[in-house]
Amino acid sequence: MTFRLRSRSLRTRLLLFFGLTLVAVCAAMALTTVYAQSAYLLGNLDQRVSDAAERSQGGLQRRTGDATDLGFLNERGQPAGTIAARLDTKGNVVAAEVVAQNAVPRPLTAAQLGALDGIATDNSLHTRLIPDLGTYRITSVAGDGIPVLVGLPMDDVQNMISGLVAVEAAVAAAGLTVAGCVCAVVIRRQLRPLGRVAATAVDVSHAPLSHGEVTALTRVPQGDTDPGTEAGQVGAALNRMIDHVESALAERRRTEERMRRFLSDASHELRTPLASIVSYAELMDRGTDRIEPALAWRRVSAESVRMTGLVEDLLLLARLDEARPLKRxxxxxxxxxxxxxxxxxxxxxxxxxxxxxxxxxxxxxxxxxxxxxxxxxxxxxxxxxxxxxxxxxxxxxxxxxxxxxxxxxxxxxxxxxxxxxxxxxxxxxxxxxxxxxxxxxxxxxxxxxxxxxxxxxxxxxxxxxxxxxxxxxxxxxxxxxxxxxxxxxx
The missing domain is CATH 3.30.565.10 (Histidine kinase-like ATPase, C-terminal domain)
Structure with missing residues (x-):
């Protein structure tokens, strides 16, 4: 259960990472596209507004009406929604009309006129919200002619940008969905070998390594040890580690067996002279005539020498096993x-x-x-x-x-x-x-x-x-x- 949870956690993190990366890429592409398209459409609209202002100023110069004459709006080519106004020398609106859908100009209301205040006659472009008409791109020109103000609606540009955003969002959502599904499948397939490696590690961790007879430990399948993949490298490293563990366990068993045999043999070797010494000592203590004291002492001395030599040999081996330095x-x-x-x-x-x-x-x-x-x-x-x-x-x-x-x-x-x-x-x-x-x-x-x-x-x-x-x-x-x-x- 622990292995599965960890595997899912890793898969979730990878999916989240790729998902966030894809979202960031798609968002960057969409924003770039919308920004470029908006800049293009707005630049085109600004050019149309500037051209319309120049045409309006030229049309007024050819007319002979009074100061409130806006008859040029009746000329052909004026799109519906166009706003035109005549200004006095101080930049105040003298007369203003808008081209209706039926191509017949109509005067602006007081509220609409109020939205046009404060626009300098310096050919700069402004964005204003005109009540009941919408958002307009407006410019005011003077130069050597009659000061005029012209504005064109931005509804088409805004609608086109909104549509572009909607299309980008739909395409991005569809692309993210497909990419997410593909990433999920690919990541799942790529993590399968890692999952089998983790399962092998779990099996090995359950083996009684500290005691008992350890049989052959589980290995990672050969197909999951490809050095060309990260999971294969982990699998191969785990197999090498298991090989070392088995070698160490086998050596430990051999060492323990040698130690048990060594202790058994050492005990046997020491017991024999000790038994002889004890036996001769008892005979001498009893004062029996079965053996001469001199012979008993010789046997005790011989067995003592034998036991002393054995102990010295054992101590020498112990010192050599500890790798104590010798004279050089x-x-x-x-x-x-x-x-x-x-x-x-x-x-x-x-x-x-x-x-x-x-x-x-x-x-x-x-x-x-x-x-x-x-x-x-x-x-x-x-x-x-x-x-x-x-x-x-x-x-x-x-x-x-x-x-x-x-x-x-x-x-x-x-x-x-x-x-x-x-x-x-x-x-x-x-x-x-x-x-x-x-x-x-x-x-x-x-x-x-x-x-x-x-x-x-x-x-x-x-x-x-x-x-x-x-x-x-x-x-x-x-x-x-x-x-x-x-x-x-x-």
Missing amino acids: VEVDLTALVAEAVWDARAAGAEHHWKLALLLDASAEVTGDAARLHQVVANLLANARTHTPPGTTVTTTVEATERACFIRVADDGPGITPELLPTVFERFTRADTSRSRTEGDGGTGLGLAIATAITSVHGGRVGVESRPGRTVFTVELPPAGTAELPSPQGN
């Missing part, structure tokens, strides 16, 4: 990776460790040396933990003008295809085929931490795996650049 110094990857490989050899003597350097440029990057060392250490620990003894782990440092690479490759059993897409997600558990010890799959945060640290440094991590060869690749921008170019292959 020049780091030599060759020295950093060599140190990490040396540490890994000490921790996993049963594996074969190799280091290779492929340097076409400087292997220096800008970042936090401790965090970058943690990335390499996590990748090496992952290879040590999830491959059997005797596995060869080769770490390669490669530097080009475009990027710096750290590759950790092993010839172990590989990662199963089912696990490979989620291997960098938090709390992703390694399958037993890559686990050196049954159940020793770690907390599942090592690769997630490596990915987060690399991303903060403007790089990326990837993995390729098949039976007999697994390669983790860390790609970092060289020193002096903030981020990597678009992927173009290694």
